[in-house]
Amino acid sequence: MQTDHSWMLHWQNRGWTQVQPSGQSFTGFPCFDKAALQQQGIPEELLAKTITCEQSGASTGGDCSAVSAQDAVNEAAASLPPAEIGTWAFSRAGTGDFDPCADLSYTVLGIESATASSPYHILLYHNGEYLGTATAKTYGFAPTVTQTSDSSIAVVYHWPKPGEGNANRSGESHAQFTWDSSQDKVIMTGEVPNY
Numbered sequence: 001m002q003t004d005h006s007w008m009l010h011w012q013n014r015g016w017t018q019v020q021p022s023g024q025s026f027t028g029f030p031c032f033d034k035a036a037l038q039q040q041g042i043p044e045e046l047l048a049k050t051i052t053c054e055q056s057g058a059s060t061g062g063d064c065s066a067v068s069a070q071d072a073v074n075e076a077a078a079s080l081p082p083a084e085i086g087t088w089a090f091s092r093a094g095t096g097d098f099d100p101c102a103d104l105s106y107t108v109l110g111i112e113s114a115t116a117s118s119p120y121h122i123l124l125y126h127n128g129e130y131l132g133t134a135t136a137k138t139y140g141f142a143p144t145v146t147q148t149s150d151s152s153i154a155v156v157y158h159w160p161k162p163g164e165g166n167a168n169r170s171g172e173s174h175a176q177f178t179w180d181s182s183q184d185k186v187i188m189t190g191e192v193p194n195y
Contacts, residue, residue, distance in 0.1 A: 037078070067128030069095030073107055075130045076123045084138070085119060086111035093123070100128030103151035104179035104186065108143065116166040117141055122155065124186055126179055131186060134177055139193050141169060151179040159193045 073093045080088065094108035105125045111118050119138035122145060124131045134155065144156040154176050160169035175190035 040081075064101040064127045067100040069093075069098035069100075069107060072098060072100070072125055072128055072130060073109070073123065076107075076109075079130070080109075080121070080123075080133070083111050083119065086113065088112075088121075089114070097145070097147055098125070099147070099150075100125070102147070103127070103181065104153060104177065105147070106134070106145055106153055106177075108145060110142065116169075122153075122177075124177065126186075134175075134186075134188070135192055137192075141166075148176075151181075153177050155190075157193050159195065 073090055073095060077088070077090045082088070089110050089112045092110070092112075094110075097105070098107050099105040103126060105128070107123045107125075109121045109123055117140040119140055120142055121138050122134035122143060124134055139157050139159075141158040143158065146154045148154050154174070157173040157175070158169055159171040159173070160166060161171045164170060171193070173191045173193045175188055175192055178187050178189070179185075180187045
């Protein structure tokens with residue numbers, strides 16, 4: 001993650017290290033969630049050099065239509081733990097179906113240099129504000145996600161049945177995620193893959 005023009009933070013071995021940039025492109029994140037960085041153990045001397053959302057004037061409140069899909073993904077990036085395998089591809093998250101004014105919206109996040117069975121997370125949003133991931137666990141293979149209403153999405157998780165390879169996987173698990181305004185949270189029904 002880039003913190004200023006001369007230093008970058010790098011997450012390695014469950015800790016933050018400070019490194020000089022090596023010509024890599026800017027991450028695109030306008031700011032970082034101070035509380036999330038502190039929870040992940042960022043040293044205070046590095047946090048002091050990090051542009052936090054409070055400093056930049058970025059906000060998660062206000063007019064929902066002002067939130068872009070990339071802004072929403074950037075908000076998630078500040079609090080999402082590192083991928084167990086590879087690095088999350090925040091700049092390439094599937095943002096085409098993001099709706100900042102929907103009761104429940106989503107983006108699909110994979111890893112850099114993904115293969116067919118690489119892990120994916122579904123990031124959930126309420127009125128453009130990041131809620132968290134659809135499931136605590138990542139699942140391999142790109143899910144098929146359909147916005148079924150302003151407050152609900154249907155997800156088909158794909159997986160190989162015994163004896164099948166990754167290219168011809170035919171197993172499916174179906175789940176529904178619905179924003180419940182009376183409980184102010186997302187309710188999941190259905191099932192996820194059993195692996």
